[in-house]
Amino acid sequence: MKRTLETIAYKENTEALAKFAKALGHPTRIAILKHLQSQSCCFTGDLVDVFPLAQSTVSQHLKELKNAGLIQGELKSPKIKYCINQENWKIAKSLFQDFFD
């Protein structure tokens, strides 16, 4: 995991696809996204109740999904409502679609 400077230059789509895939590379995050799809939106607390994980752990997974652009949060004080980021979802969808031919 050296090669921190002078990283390999991949095509943009390759990097983007890998980034999305990495975010999807954990069953908890897949399950969170499935939950968001079925509920359309939900609060962090809902997820903490659903999964037998610490609140901080769930929050961490949400952060990674947010960083990857797959979800977005909206402040509904005092809670935060998370939804799928539809725009990036479409991008991810078509990247995977194209990749698999």
Added chain:
Amino acid sequence: MKRTLETIAYKENTEALAKFAKALGHPTRIAILKHLQSQSCCFTGDLVDVFPLAQSTVSQHLKELKNAGLIQGELKSPKIKYCINQENWKIAKSLFQDFFD
């Protein structure tokens, strides 16, 4: 990353999808698979020439793709010919397709 015993039980599809996604979660592995798609098959040595990575590193990536079931190797002494595992490829494709709706 504790919870080694008493792991969470996810639905089978969730686990399978996460496993495929994890394997796709590195740009080098995406690039290898793209290469295999365009060439239909190729040898380890070909990939070592294409990527500025040590032979052992490329071999490691191939191992992970093989473990995930996305590729398969066939001995063509003294080389090994790697191809997409079409059967599992279809499975992965439909898992991602279903996931993204």
Added chain:
DNA sequence: TTTGTTTATCGCCAATAGACGATATGGTTA
């Protein structure tokens, strides 16, 4: 048998990931 070719595996290291409890933050409500 020895040599050469190709690929996998080993050992090592640094960085990242994933889990947790504890604490901080931001916004309501009393």
Added chain:
DNA sequence: TAACCATATCGTCTATTGGCGATAAACAAA
């Protein structure tokens, strides 16, 4: 202001990942 939510962040721990060079293994050919 003070107390109370819900959530994020911090610090710590262990496991895994990704890179490398060196070595092993498998096999063909000399």
